[in-house]
Every structure is written in structure tokens, then in C-alpha cells.
Amino acid sequence: MIVFEVHLVAGSEGKDLLSAEVLQETQAQVMAPAEAKALGFEGFPEDTNLRLVAVAEKDQRWVEKALERAPDVTGYRAHTVHM
Numbered sequence: 001m002i003v004f005e006v007h008l009v010a011g012s013e014g015k016d017l018l019s020a021e022v023l024q025e026t027q028a029q030v031m032a033p034a035e036a037k038a039l040g041f042e043g044f045p046e047d048t049n050l051r052l053v054a055v056a057e058k059d060q061r062w063v064e065k066a067l068e069r070a071p072d073v074t075g076y077r078a079h080t081v082h083m
Helices: 021-028 033-038 055-071
Strands: 001-007 029-030 050-055 072-080
Touching: 001 055, 021 055, 029 033, 033 050, 050 055, 055 072
Parallel strands: none
Antiparallel strands: 001 050, 001 072, 029 050
């Protein structure tokens, strides 16, 4: 599994971070840090301008391309998570 640590423009809600098509095709899960922590993802700061996107490794590049095009994204990092 890949977890993207996505940093947003200050004040952005990140609701349109990924298109409906990308969400449907990849089954990506977009979470605020508190939601991610409740699911067992540790080590991410409680930041209102941070979203975590969990996706299967096979869909990493597709999600990465979508994040590169997203206007509210100031940067991101990909983390490999072994479950």
C-alpha cells in the first residue's frame, strides 16, 4: 500500500483533491490526519492543511499524476506501508 502525505494550500479543504473517476478506479481513500490515526496510520502531524491518500501500489502513478495537477496541492510525499 502507498500512503501519500499531501500538503494543501492554507485554508483549502481538499475536497476536490482527486476526481470522482480517480477515486472510483483506484479505490483511493482520502483522510484527514485524525481519520488516518483512527485507522492505525501513525506518525503524521495533526495539520488542517494535510491529507493522507491511501492507495494500492499498482495505482501509485495514477494518483501521483492527479496530485501533480491538483491546484490546491503544494507538495506531497509517498510512503510505502506494509500491512
